Amino acid sequence: MKLDILVIAAHPDDAELGAGGTIFNATKQGKKVGILDLTRGELGTRGTPEIRAEEAEASRKVLGVAIRDNVGLPDGFLENSREYQMRILSFIRKYQPEIVLANAVSDRHPDHGKGAKLISDACFLSGLQAIESEDENGNVQQAWRPKTVYNFVQDRYIHPDFVVDISDSWEKKMEAIRAFKSQFHGTQVGEEPQTPISTPEFIYFLEGRAREYGRSIGVAFGEAFTTERPVGVKGVFDII
16 A cells, blocks of 8 residues: 555554644545554553553544554664664565654654654665565565655753644544553553553643644644754745
């Protein structure tokens, strides 16, 4: 399946937290969107990889995402190695996205910044014809490079290069986040240790951050992104 957007993120729930509204905006417009989780989140304090896989699937349905896949890299130990680049490259060539949304370039969790660089390099290498790869059935893949990579903002504040208006998609974003019942306040199952993201304060933080970025462009809620190169527009009237 060829995708318009492929969201590549280190952990299940990263895509929802950083770009859930942008994802739903796109699927509402009829765009084909996929999510590729790099790890299964197996080092998480709460839940299990099996539970988080079920939650990821539930969230996929909420957002109307066409596919959700997992590379199976080790949680907590991402590195920008040839092995990991090649494993991600095969998914990029498989889904041929026009746009890739990726982890924040710098963040509290080391996997996020490392993942951002790993994803960026894999996208570039995927466009080199001299690099050979095969799909899961052993078929030779064609080179493919996405037109652009945008990095969403996560825990730490980053001054954005652009902000997406997600006002009409805010409730769906939060519904997708709540699908991860093992992780967040008000949705937990069973008695598990408290974490920074399972407190009620974290939910308030998410709303505050979205309102802050939204206010910066004159709307209710926004999601922020940084770019690897300048964003081109046809004219100044294309800008809100």
